[in-house]
Amino acid sequence: MRLSPLILAGLIGTPLMADTYPRQPGVEVQHYVFRLEVTDQSDGLLGEATVTLRLREDGVKAVILDLASVKAGRGMAVRSVSLAGRPVPYTHEDGRLKLALGAARRAGDVLVFEIRYGGVPAAGLKFLVNKHGERGIFSESWPDRAHQWLPVMDHPSAKATAEMVITAPAHDQVISNGRLIETTDLPGQRRRTHWKQDQPLPVWLYTVGIGHFAVHRTTADALPLESWVFPQERESGWRALEDTARQVLGFYSARIGPFPYDKLANVEAAGITGGMESATAISYGEAAFDGRPMTSLVAHEIAHQWFGDAVTEADWDDVWLSEGFATYLTDCFLEHAQGREAFVASLRKERAQVISEEAARPDTPVVHRNLSDTGKVLNAFVYEKAAWVLHMLRNQVGDAAFWRGLQAYFQGHRHGLATTADVRHAMEAASGQNLEPFFHQWLDRPGIPKLQGTWRYEAEARQLVVDLRQTQAGEAFQMPLSLSLGLGGRVETVLLSQKQQCFTFPMSEAPAFVEVDPNTVALIDGPGRLDPPSR
Template sequence: MTRALIAALALTAWAAPAVADTYPRQPGVDAWHYVFRVELSDTSPDIIGEATVDLLFTKDGVSRVALDLASAANGKGMTVSAVTTGAARVQYVHQNNVLTLTLPSPSTSGRHGIFTIAYRGAPANGLRLLQNKYGEWCAFSENWPNRAREWLPTIDHPSDKATSELIVTAPSRYQVVANGLLQEETALGDGRTRTHWKQSVPIASWLNAIGVEQFDIHHAGQVSGVELQTWVAHQDADAGRVYFEGPARQAIDFYSEHVGPYPYEKLANVAAAGITGGVEHASAIFYGERGLGAAPATNLVAHEIAHQWFGDAVTESDWDDVWLSEGFATYFTLLFTEHYSGRDAFVTGLTASRARAIATEKSLPGISVIHDNLADMTQVLNQLVYQKGGWVLHMLRGVVGTDAFWAGIRDYYRRYRDRNVSTDDFRRVMEAASRQDLAWFFDQWLKRSTSPSFEGGWRYNPTARRIEVELNQTQAGEAYRVPVEFGITSAGEPAMRIERVVMTEKGSRYTIAADTEPVAVAFDPNTWLLMTGATFRKLP
């Protein structure tokens, strides 16, 4: 990279991300802190809620504020009974799942407005009151991606992170887990207990979570300074410790050492009814209770814990960039595998991920990793953002080198921890770490909807004492710019010799010096390329 490019990066690296998805932003309004008070009963589908919302105004003249909250319809949703600020009532309109507050007077930049909303109703989603696999009553939230509004009045978009408190009143035979640190458990004397959790690190609205059940709770000690907990149904005490705790210890150690300090006050792994897989709530990860088994859930736990760094602490500003969460968790799970299980297991995982990425490209023609002004939140996730997103990180590591890759990742986390980020922000960090212009790389891999394919071969020229390689990209459209490796195996040589070229055209010829004819020449021997296929053989 030239000195001019480095200087330009220094001047532009930390610009604000652009708006892309269609969620209606509110300029001048910043959610600062939420206090959610929720009363639950195991004999009613209704909840009673009171939310205190602290907003920071960042410009003068704001006269209305909109919060997301599901409207009542068909026996579900929330009904608001009052909104106040201090002792004064606030005018509001609640319709079409939006609660609009009219401010008593226009805002002043730098001042806070604190509003308390009283409401009740039966959540249609977001918070589920149900029976667990043992037939016992429980309640678990699952707010992904925009279902916090089903039971909590919030600015329900990842671009507006805030600290929060969850104060849950429930029958005393149940225990309550939530984000952050436990502040108090108070028996109210009427058969109910009030449990207060406080999340002191700002998070996106959907990451707020509660679980209410007759839990077995295991405090598993400290890992890299992090309190580790296991919360499972009381019948699953032994299985929960096996399933969660070994992989969790490894994951916290690995990510803390290689990325940066764990961002939250604790890590609770929670077996939850009503979900499958895992949901990476900040400091309280929920996993489907029916997946609980007799063996450690190594890959699942490693993936969800990776999200504590990527997706939770460093959060995409916009749903179009959801790959910054899921692609990162996918690849960092593979890096976890590489660290603990070795190169062969890593390559096996890469190969399976590549197959899923290419299959998804074929099933979703015209769709790229970065969404294009996403409006339909049911389409926010697909295997491209997971598998192809993860492969983009792997190829980036191949382009910039492992040392620069890790240096960039650590700087990215340090700079954007507890903040929002865009793909361009990440690109600029990696450009600074590698001293390379990477716009071409991000554009072709994140914005094109298909991957390259290759066809070619090699022959040996004994007169010139060289290997002659012919290689073509056979995909439709323009050529990809790709670093390509050839692995040369020669008789009597203990190790494969690696030669690397940069291919920039659809068809290319290369020559490689060789005193004797090789036994074999392999294409992409170290598994660096995402491709739909490759045919590479010895030519006549």
């Protein structure tokens, strides 16, 4: 997910650390089929859901799904629940739909529930008018708003395949995840459209877009590539999306691995800001279609198809595995497409955003601490600081090992779940290094090094003396730091390990300057050049 700057301004992951979502370890959701009907006359929906579950443990007595209750006229009302054609006792309170199983069940049992419901969504699915004055219906389920319109397990760990069977007015088109199975015209100027997603996804990636579109279909190295834009952006929208998407797909496929899905559609949407990486059918907010290049936005959302979509964080504490990866891979694509200067400019901008966020939230690590409020899941740490962590990791292990590790991490967790520890293990295997101290320092510990320093040239000893001080609260960070000594292109690397250190370098004459981190590889808050000696 890529947020606008205005919105964004607003211990290593282990089984012992997790967000507070109430898990059901005895239940595994496998597949959903959602049959939804919408009309021009209402901002509500009629729904039928087929939910296929598998029990992992003996003795499970009930299954709980997330589904918004009705409050102030908005929410979903359940009309009936059945299992194998028989009514199922249920309760629906405070957004939790509890389904009683009755007789004792055994591990391995597969249960197929049929749920009939309907209502006006309070969130998650928006009925609105786009910037051209045309009605449309668009989903926005991030981070846990899918249950506002669908009966689901609304958590990233509950990945499942799904089908969307949408009956809408015949003058509308419908886009969703996966492959198009059916379009059938029905009586009463209605049309049924059926999409099927064959690879498992977390439910916040399930998407629906209903409205008027100009659709262009082409390929990118045999991958079906579609552009769905409002008819008013027919030519400009297609151009903004397709050329960039084709380049991005080629770069990521070569660096990480083949595209993990059967198609990619890029979709203009109303009601969202920035982009949403809904697998195989990415949504881009209508405001982005203003004639300016969409390079970074498209690169960010497509990167998520690998990281966040195919490889999904096991809980909200590790959301950096989505956003940090997409942010840094966007930087890497900019370097590939536009050159080193564009790459460095993006990194410096991101470093400034981290420094600003540190001032506002000084005690916030990248990996969340048992997150309980999903409204606070996103910040500059999980985007920009996490991207910088990957950048520093790449410089620590080396370019070849970094990309090998990234490929192994992707292949090892493709269409599954992952944790921070999984990234570390893949990178350790690729590099042969113990990376636990690195991961702990940059992901679990809040803050970044705040650096101050001075230098002086001692003519009699023919040496340069550089004094460096880490002024942040707490213990010293340990990290390599490069210094450009301002004479003949000389660059030296020192190891920061204490709050105050003095480094000496033999030099035949005084340098013109001493520059910190000349190659932009260190996440520090400090001057680009150290103060010269006072005169």
